[in-house]
Amino acid sequence: MTVVTREQKRGQLHEIEVDLIDRNPENPRIVFRPSEMSQLMESIRRHGVQVPISVYRDGRRYVLIDGERRWKACIKLNKGTIPALVQEKPNALTNLLLMFNIHALREQWDLLTIALKLPRVIELLRGQLDREPNEREVAAQTGLSTGVIRRCRLLIELPERHKQTILRELQKPKSQQRFTEDFFIEMERALKTVERAMPEVVKEFGKETIRENLIDKYERGVVGNIVHFRQLAKIARADRVHADPKRARASLRAAFAKNQTSIEQAYQQSVASAYSERDLVTRARSLAAQLSEFSRDDLDAEALMSLQELYDVLRSLLGGR
C-alpha cells in the first residue's frame, strides 16, 4: 500500500489516502450541518478537492490540522486519496492555535464550539506564560476579537443542559435554529446586569429558574424577540433614569415568573417613560448645542419655518414660560 503516492518534501503537496488520516482531537469544530456537508460533497463530486487539507505526520498515520469537512466528504464519496499539505508535528498549544487562526481568518465557526475549546487554550497559555493570560493575550493568540471571547465566556458559564440544547440546534440548518447561541448570549447578558443591579430579584427566583421561565416564554411566543432581553437590563438599571426601583423590581419579578407577562409589558409598566424622557433630554440638549452654532443669517426660509414650528410646540408645552 502506498502511503504517499507523490512523495515530496515536508510542507509540500501530497496525495494521502483518506483512511490514513485521523481527526484532530483538539479541533474545536464539532458541528457539521448535513445541509452544508451535502453542498460540499456535491462540489467535490463535480470538481474534486480544490484546496488541499493540512495534516501533520504521526507515526505511519496523519492527523488533520485543517480541512475536516473536506476529509469527511472525501470519505463519504469513497475517494481513495485527498491532496494534503504535510506539516511538522506541532506542540499542543501550536496545534490548537493553528486551527483557531486558520478559521479566524477564513470561515467563522459556531460560537459554542469555540467556547468549549477556549478553556483548553487558556490552560495551555497559562502553562506557557506561567500566569493567567488576559483577554487581549487570548485574543492575539487565537485570532479572535475580545468581543467574541466575551460572548464565548457567557456560553461557557451556561449549565451543561443548555449547552446541549445549543448543540442540538446547531445540527439544524441555520434557518430552522430557534434556541441559538445568540438567544442564550442575549439572555445571559441581561441576567448578568440584573444580577449586578438588583441581585435580590435573581436570588429570589434562582438564576436557573429564571432561565427556564424565559425559555418557556420564548417557546410560547410570550417573548417575541431575543433583543427584548435587553429591556430586562434597562429595567434593572432603573436608578440611571431616576425611575422607581420598587416598581422596577416588581416588573422584573413579573417578567421572570411563569405567567403571560412579556418583557415588553414589564418594560412599559416600569421604566419605558423614564427612558423616553432621558432620550428626549439628550436630544434636546444636543439640538440646543447645535442651534447655538448658527446665527439667523445662516438659516434659509425652510429651516426658519421648521424652527418656528418647533418654537410653537415648545411654547405650548411649556405653557408660555
Add this chain to the structure above:
Amino acid sequence: MYRVLADTLQPYADATIRYFEKQHGVVSVQIETEVDPDVSFRPTFHGKLPDKHLLCVEVSETPLPPGIHEFIIQARNQNLPARLWVVIPKGILPAVDVKALGFLRDNGVGLMEIEDARKTTVLSGPPLSISLTGLRQFRITEFPGKYRDGIRLAIDTFRNGNPAKGCSELYDIIESLTRKLAAKASKIPGGVRHPLNMDLAKANWLPLLEALRKEIDRQTLGCPNLTVQLFNRLIALTEYRNDTGHKPKNLEQLRIRDRQLRTRFESACDELQNLIRASAPLRL
C-alpha cells in the same frame, strides 16, 4: 469508529447495528468503508446478510440523505446485490414526506425509524436487492389488458427477490401464447403448410416453436411479422425456460446471476411484446 457520522447520530447507528445483527443475522459489519471500488459512496455501515446479499445502512436525519441517489444509480450500474436501508432517529420526521417515501419505494430502499435496538418502526420496506431493482421500466399499458396482471406479477416477483421465478412466470405467458397461436393457425385453412403432428397443449415448447417456425404461413394468416427471426429469438428463450440455476454461494456469484437474469427478463419481455403485436390479427 465513526469518522463522518455526526456525534448526535452515532448512538442511533450503534443501536441499528445491534438490531440488524440480532434480527437479520448480519455479520462482518464495517463502518464507513468502501462497498465497491466503483461506487462513490460509503454508507454509514455495511455487512453481509445470510442470503449473501450486502446490507447497506445510511443513518441520517433525513429520509433522502446526501449522495443516496448517486449510490443507488452506481450500485445498480455495478449490479451490486445490496439491500439499502435509510435509518432515521424516531421523531425527526415532522410529517410523512410523500415525495421521499415515493422515491425510496420506487427504488426498493427501506426506511426505518429507530429509538433503540428494540424499538424500530419500518416506514417503507423491506428493501429490494439493488441489482434487481435496476430492471428496465416497462410500460404495462403498452400490453393488452389481458396480459397486464401476469406481466405485473412477473415484474414484482423479479424485483421482490426471486428473479428466476419472475423470468419463469414471463416464459409461462409466452409459452401459453405460442400454444394458442399454434392452435389457431392449425384451425385456419392454409394457416400451416403441413399439419403440426403433436399435442399442441402438452408438447414440449421447443419442438412446438420449431414446428411453427417451419410450417406457419404468415401470408395466409395475415401476420407478416410472424417471421422466422421472431421464432428464432423465441427458441433461444427456451434454453433458459427451466434454468433456475444453482444457488449463489457468494456475492460475486449473486452479482453474475442477477445480471444474467435481468438481461433474460428484459429480453423475454421484449419478445413477448413482439409476439403479441405480430399475432394481433389472429385475435388470440
